[in-house]
Amino acid sequence: MKVSVRISILAALAALILISSATIITISYIMGSKSVNNLSDNLLNMVSESVVESTIDYLDPAAKSMDIGWKLINSRLINKIDVTPGPDDQNYQPTILMVDKITQHYEKSTLDKYQLSQEDLKKLLFDKIIKMTQIADYFSDLLDTYEQILMMDYGDDKKDSMTVKKMPDKTVSTKYVFRFRHKGQYIAIIAWNHKTEAYYSDKEEEHFRNSIQLSKKADDPTQKPWFKGAKQNFYSAVKKGKNPDVFWTLPYIFPSDHRPGISCALPIAKKNGKEMDYVINADLGINAMSKYLETLTISPNSNVFIIDEKENLLAHAETSEEGDHDGEGGGHGEKGDHGDEHNMSSKKTPKHDDPDDSKESGHGHEITLTPLKEHKLYATAFEVSKAISAKLVEGKMIKKFTFSYNDTPYIGAFSTFPKGSYLNWMIGIVIPEDDFLGSVKTNTYISLAVSLATLFLSLFIGIYFASRISKPLLTLVNEADKIRSFQLDDSVPMKTNFTDLKRLGDAFQNMKSGLRSFKKYVSSDLVGYLIQSGQEAILGGEKKTLSVYFSDIADFTSISEKLAPEKLVRDLGEYLGEMSNIISVNDGTIDKYIGDAIMAFWGAPQECADHAYLACKSAIENQQKLELLRKTKWKNENKPLFKARIGVNTGDLIVGNIGSDSRMDYTVIGDTVNLASRLEGINKYYNTEIMCSES
Template sequence: MKVKLKVKIIVAFSALLITTVLVIFLYTQKQAFDGINQITQDLFSVITKNVSDETITFLNPAVQIAKNFADNPGKLQISLRNNDSIQTHFGAHALNMLKLHSHISGIFVGDIQGRFLFAKQMENGKAGIKVIDPSGELLPKFLNLLEEKGLQDLNIIRDQNTSVIQNSFWKHFDAAGELTEIRVNKDDNYDPRLRPWYQGAQKAQKIFWSDTYIFFTAKKPGITVAEPYFNASGELIGVVGVDIELDRLSVFLEDQKVGRKGLVLIIDREGEVIAFPKINLVKMENDKLRTIQYTELELPYLQKAISTYFETGKNSFSVTENGINYLSAFTTFPAEFGKDWRIVIVVPENDFIGFFSEIQQAIILISLFILSLSIGTAWWLSNNISKPIETITREQKKIGKLELDGEFKLDSAISEVHDLSQGMTAMRNSIKAFQAYIPSELVRQLIERGEGANLGGNERTLTIMFIDIANFTTISENLDPEPLMLQLSDYLGMLAETIRLNHGTVDKYLGDGVMAFWGAPVSSEQHAIHACHAALSCSKGIQEMNQSWELKGKKPFWSRFGIHTGVTLVGNLGSQSRMNYTVVGDSVNLASRLEGVNKIYKTEIIVSSDTRDAAEKEFLFRPLGSVAVKGKQQEVEIYELVESIKQATEDQIQFSGEFMTALSLFQAGNFQGAKKLFTKIGDQYPIDYPTKIYIEKCLEKERS
């Protein structure tokens, strides 16, 4: 399939541009996605490290406090045995630590005798120390000490059901550390040696972390870090513990921003929620408080992410909930931390790629704008290149058809196009100059048929016509050569154009005559009809020219036509260096002879019976009988072409009919009847010479 140059330029330019834009866009998109993924991973790593570091920092003071106390077992034991003073080493140090670390709710110590000290941070900066002495000896000693110190009026609160053995009491201190009251409890069955934190540290023989549980007093989730301490022989003598409330860790997580709607939380290996912002992590069940599981979070996408983590073990993946993609990352705390906790980060994917989508849309719009602008530029550029070439192509096609009328002029700033235009102009002018010597219609038809200039021919049924000017020799003797040539040129030009318009081919000019044929090189079933139309049109054209010439004082050119239809040899005759597309044979000779027969009958257009048979449905013919022509042994029936049936008048039809009847009588031997009818016709048409001829023939037959 042939494609226009303009289309090729636009398509090629657009394809190149689209490919370039697409490659750049895809590369940019890939780089952007890779960058976003890297940024996401880096951000997750930073947040994970922050949470991990902050959690360790959050819990580390408790570890250090426990270690510091455990490193001084002697002072701890003194505090446990001699807690009959207003303030002990343990109490002073513990209360000071509670003031420094608000997330630590309590510091305590218990020994192998079951003695227990518990320092607790209370509201408004107040604090308290609980003392449990299984022997019950410390409380009386402490009350005596108060009297000795002049503090016997200090507020002492006793439980109504306090038993005789009073083994448990609280020392309450104000924000300045001054003792404000004593609360004596009823008999306390609390035994530190039976508590999980004590037993865990005792078993581990090193620092021990408890599981998360609900602190009884604060009603908040927390954990306990416990450190055992030993005597000089390495025997366990007690355990120090520190209680840490985890709600402060949840507050810290709330400040960790991951995108616009991302969440950070901490869970343990069982899926229990350790820390989570803005959510109550405690739930009442069977009249007991407990921590919540991740499955109880009212966030389906978060539940789905954590479930996927436990099911697959993957640390990084995405989940989809309600058509929204969520990026998920899970990181386990370092082994040295001592707790098997996980940091969970879940964030909507759009928080990271949302801005990129906006940039992507902007890039697409800009790319489309640039693409449209570039295609417009390509269209303009292709027009500048292709339009001159299209103009040259159209002119080339016209030259190929030998349509050389008008002028060809093309200006172009492109040198190659300019040179091509100049070459086309030169070729056009050259062909136009030679057109005067070559039958252009013939060449055009040969080109259209794709026939080359090869010697040889073939037989076809054609219609041949000869045209000649009557008495041209006499006319030429009385005219100057130059005016005669100009008048003859106008005459021959009109004949040639009329023949061309009626699908004929001018074979050659014969001085004052013309030879033409129909049916080659382009085959036609109506070649005889076209020839008859051409003859009548030429006749009318000659009449019009003669009228014009006579008005100008010029001699008229009356012409004779001979037409025959028959098998003829047609093709290229001559030599390789010079040849002529022409027709030869008996049919050509007969057409020429018929043109001469007009001299006998003083008629204008005579055709053979073959032509008449091929065109009788379209034209009105008058039979003229048979004549002997040179080169033919038998006489040839001839007819006069009167007019086309559509244009024929009633008078012409009647005249032709009566003449044919009279001729039929003559040919049948009824010479008297024929003479009578011919005489009648002669009276009506006194200038008709064929009628006069047949009247004379009838008289000759009667005399003989």
């Protein structure tokens, strides 16, 4: 039994809704008691995986930057400049100007103290800074590209260092520390290149100012954990005959910013590959991880946090009112400008002379990461998790557990970062149990009511959408009928919001467009005949009596040699178009264009009793049209005045699909065709324009 699409859609939709609703209601009733556990398991795993993925994505640019830097340095695309250019070298004028600006910001008393003139200082700084220009530019590009990278460092065994750093006003400054033996003592020159001039005179941030110190009091890169770790990695890799890996430090507080972060360093080898030349390092702030955790809404009172291998609290999002923690400084504190204070503790300590010491904030307090024990809720959950630590597998969430804190039941879970992530950290999730269980019964009743309401509402919606689907389908059927009759010019736009139907309608229009284009290559009569007959083009031909037409442009070779290719193609296209239009109007079939020649025939694929008359008529009209074009349009536009020679012959020939199974032409062959071509050719011997055979 055949039915319409509309009725089929309604019947199928009604049956589907009835079956689905009955299934949903039954399953909801049976599985209601299990849904809470499955939901919490999936949600905890999903959040854990999301935190791992986001944290790795956040830190990964540092490792990639180190890898790219290593490749660029080893390919010598960036490197220290081995040869010191003269100060008059015009290629290094930017560096000369930068050194001039830097030296202007040293106090005269400081220069006098160390018996240095400004010219001596310029020479010392220029010789060092110019060697690091390419590396400094690469560091600046990384800071502009990655928001999480706060600083980039360079350090070598000579205790020379360079730091490219994001400043509080979002500009980028470069700090150089160079050591020299001068006047019998080792000194360290601290040189800042600030884009913001005010930093040179900032009394509150004296470590942003240019200065000269005794070498032993200045910042020493070789004592930094990132330098030591990278150096150890280098020589360990050399022994194994491998390339050194990047080295990640443990989280710590950056001394110049007082922000928590982590460093990623890579050693660079000398040309011999056996000795380390220097170390490059990226410092990443981790405060943004807390901001990300705050966006994870598991439940109204959920808590998500990250701790390191030393059980320090690195980042956390706390939405519950139970998240109290004790200890001096509170660990959480009031959130500062960078949102980092909730990851740090502060305790009073004597102020240190060196503002770059890794433990000093510069404000008389030792800044450290917050121990997990200062947050009682998190610490309680962690202690419970230790009792089931045997079930903790790297990169996997342990089975969730329950515990009580302040007489409130909680659900907790911990997971570690995967082995390949280079992070020995853990993710903790703590959620009040009521956040999951409180709405279970309510949701069960609501799901029953919604299922019933959906059943009736869907029936009405189904009627509406069935109509919306069937109407465009009817339009497509009409379009298909037009294509079958080869009516390609008019198009009815199909209005529908269904993408599949819209794509199908577009496909129909594209097919019509393609067929219109196809008409330009193959006779439209032939294409229309094949479509209407439903026949497939196969090799074969038949003997028929037809009229064949050949035309050629006189002296075309000499004309073409005088014209540019582009102009020749345009002018020839105009000529062929005018001639072909007349042939088509007279029911002729354009067989092919052979350069400037036209081959056409009459009487196939559509029968034509007066084919000989129409072929001769086309020849005469073409010559008349050419005469008009030569006297008017072509003459006025200074175009070639094409003259054509035409040959027409009528006789028996073979017409059909000639070629191979994969490609064929609908054409004519035989002596009649050859004679028509020769008739066209002998026009030049008789100085005529049209030559027809007697037949």
